Amino acid sequence: MVLELVVIGLAINVGPLHNSAFILLLSAPRGVRKGLAFILAWLGCLVLVLAAVILLTGGKPPAPRSAPSTVALALKxxxxxxxxxxAESKRRRGGSRRPHRTPKWLGGLDSASGWTAAGLGVILQPWGLVAAGAATVVQAHLSSLGSYVALLAFCLLATSGLLAMELYATFRPTKSRVRLAALRDWTESHQDQVVVTLSLLVGVWLVAKSIYQLV
Incomplete structure (x- = not known):
């Protein structure tokens, strides 16, 4: 479980779309507060999803070859x-070579409210990866403190990039504007390449792992 959650958590963390939106929020007036609202909503979603899975399973994995176990593996x-x-469809369209155009709605984040920032923290979750993480937890035996520490580490890993940018903007506001702007420019110009690479790597991992467990 731990290795799978690390892979999924890292993929969630480096997702380009929510990172670009978050940097724009930080650069807006009262950006630190809006960034905090985004992070709290983002982290709250992860915790709620994992809590729902634990309540449904009782912290015990379904029996091997049972219907719930097969459904979880089939989902992954x-x-x-x-x-x-x-990833292949995007690659064939040339997404891995062309620079990505920034969505028009991102330009309106300068005037976004704290509630809007929180809403974006929910909407911009990479829900496919979150679902993969939930399906992984379904098969986990949560019988020790270490298991719950692993779940906490997954949530923090998936949020670590946002937390780092939030802290940087809080304690180094002047320097952070320049460096985060440069990071956003790089992220936007390489967004399609990052999406293709992440989707392919995580997708192959999930397919291989699921087939192995099913067989």
Whole structure:
């Protein structure tokens, strides 16, 4: 479970779309407060999803070859296949070579409220990866403190990039504007390449792991 959650958590963390939106929020008036609202909503979603899974399973994995176990593996397999297909489709359209155009709605984040920032923290979750993480937790045996520490580490890993930028903007506001702007420019110009690479790597991982466990 731990290795799978690390892979998924890292993929969530480096996702380009929510990082670009978060940097724009930080650069807006009262950006630190808006960034905090985004992070709290983002982290709250992860915690709620994991808590729901734990309540449903009782912290005990379903029996091997049972219907719930097969459904969880089939979900991960379907998500993996979907990610690989998406990556290949985007690659064939030339997404891995052309610079990404910034969505027009991102330009309105300068005037976004704290509630809007929190809403974006929910909407911009990479829900496919979150679902893969939830399916992984379904199969986990949560019988020790270490298991729950692993879940906490997953949430923090998936949020670590946002937390780092929030702290940087809080304690180094002047320097952070320049460096975060440069990071956003790089992220936007390489967004399609990052999406293709992440989707392909995580998709292949989920497919291989799911087939191995099913067989």
């Amino acid at each position: 397999l379907a998500l993996g296949v979907g990610m690989v297909a998406y």
